[in-house]
Amino acid sequence: MKSKCKTLVAAALVALGGTTVKAQQNMENVLNEKQQAVVAISCFEAKGDQQRLAGAINEGLDAGLTVSQVKEALSHLYAYTGFPRSLNALGTLQSVLKERKDKGITDEEGRDASPLPQDYDALKQGTEVQTKVSGRAFNYTFAPATDYYLKAHLFGDIFARDNLTHSQRELVTVSALSGLEGCESQLKSHVNGARNMGLSEAEIRSIPAVLEAKVGAREAWRARKAIAEVLGGECNEGEPVKDPMFPTGQPNSAYAKYFIGNSYLAPLSTGKVPVSNVTFEPGCRNNWHIHHKGIQVLICVGGTGWYQEWGKPARKLNPGDVVEIPEGVKHWHGATRDSWFQHVAFTVAEEGASNEWLEPVTDEEYNKLK
Numbered sequence: 391m392k393s394k395c396k397t398l399v400a401a402a403l404v405a406l407g408g409t410t411v412k413a414q415q416n417m418e419n420v421l422n423e424k425q426q427a428v429v430a431i432s433c434f435e436a437k438g439d440q441q442r443l444a445g446a447i448n449e450g451l452d453a454g455l456t457v458s459q460v461k462e463a464l465s466h467l468y469a470y471t472g473f474p475r476s477l478n479a480l481g482t483l484q485s486v487l488k489e490r491k492d493k494g495i496t497d498e499e500g501r502d503a504s505p506l507p508q509d510y511d512a513l514k515q516g517t518e519v520q521t522k523v524s525g526r527a528f529n530y531t532f533a534p535a536t537d538y539y540l541k542a543h544l545f546g547d548i549f550a551r552d553n554l555t556h557s558q559r560e561l562v563t564v565s566a567l568s569g570l571e572g573c574e575s576q577l578k579s580h581v582n583g584a585r586n587m588g589l590s591e592a593e594i595r596s597i598p599a600v601l602e603a604k605v606g607a608r609e610a611w612r613a614r615k616a617i618a619e620v621l622g623g624e625c626n627e628g629e630p631v632k633d634p635m636f637p638t639g640q641p642n643s644a645y646a647k648y649f650i651g652n653s654y655l656a657p658l659s660t661g662k663v664p665v666s667n668v669t670f671e672p673g674c675r676n677n678w679h680i681h682h683k684g685i686q687v688l689i690c691v692g693g694t695g696w697y698q699e700w701g702k703p704a705r706k707l708n709p710g711d712v713v714e715i716p717e718g719v720k721h722w723h724g725a726t727r728d729s730w731f732q733h734v735a736f737t738v739a740e741e742g743a744s745n746e747w748l749e750p751v752t753d754e755e756y757n758k759l760k
Contacts, residue, residue: 456500675724
């Protein structure tokens with residue numbers, strides 16, 4: 391039941407792009423408004439979404455973040471997302487501050503970082519900080535120059551700037567990496583680092599709820615998966631569809647008896663050739679069935695799924711794949727176990743066309759697919 395509830399929540403978020411009461415409660419109970427704003431600001435910086443970043447910055451300043459704190463978070467991230475993302479985000483901050491000033495809003499500047507001692511040893515201090523963040527000594531011997539920059543500059547120079555605490559910097563980093571694909575290893579490392587630098591487990595586990603409410607389902611899923619792997623727990627929702635092209639629609643109640651799992655239907659066209667977007671939660675598939683006097687076409691638009699004809703191997707489907715299902719062929723289609731799946735479907739039908747619904751695809755059959 392718990393897993394089913396999680397998938398329904400994820401479906402609602404994909405469909406509406408909004409917040410859930412549960413997510414809001416989780417944020418209010420653990421992360422304060424300033425922390426929530428930091429999560430959103432950092433993730434939007436990483437994604438390069440300047441429009442939504444501007445909104446997040448406004449929310450953060452309204453919540454009491456100082457200009458110095460926002461500026462420092464965006465500067466900190468150049469080491470993780472690159473100078474282009476960081477500089478663009480700082481430009482957005484400048485524009486937001488000008489707009490607020492023109493409206494008569496005075497934002498607190500906050501204090502700048504304290505000067506470092508004359509004898510400050512960035513390499514020594516950075517090595518100590520990096521070891522604390524990682525929980526172990528770290529030496530990147532393959533690229534000694536990179537190892538030096540990591541220790542002396544990132545963990546030595548940047549982390550020494552005390553207008554953000556080390557735990558705040560790790561909150562910034564985890565939130566940003568949740569917005570980037572292909573950085574799962576680094577994300578997990580910094581989830582552990584956030585714990586090592588003083589964020590409570592409850593605070594860390596609340597980050598996905600903020601991302602879910604303020605940024606998006608994929609970013610929340612990415613964070614939740616990494617946190618579960620590092621801190622323990624479950625993440626059974628499956629990977630959400632990336633940048634869905636079409637709405638998820640409503641629960642496919644009329645055909646629910648022919649499906650294992652939850653599916654959703656969004657009519658796109660109701661003319662002579664009806665066209666619909668069908669969304670499957672992870673593990674959902676329809677029964678074996680046959681289209682009589684009609685050819686059905688599936689256009690895969692999101693996630694990963696399966697299509698199988700009777701007596702033939704199953705075919706894995708990815709966005710851009712097209713399946714033309716001949717008249718009279720017994721088949722089924724649905725999502726993979728670990729991903730949501732969407733396809734657009736339409737049928738070129740003759741007079742008297744019908745669907746013949748048959749037996750379900752058993753768990754034994756389905757679980758053999760890889």
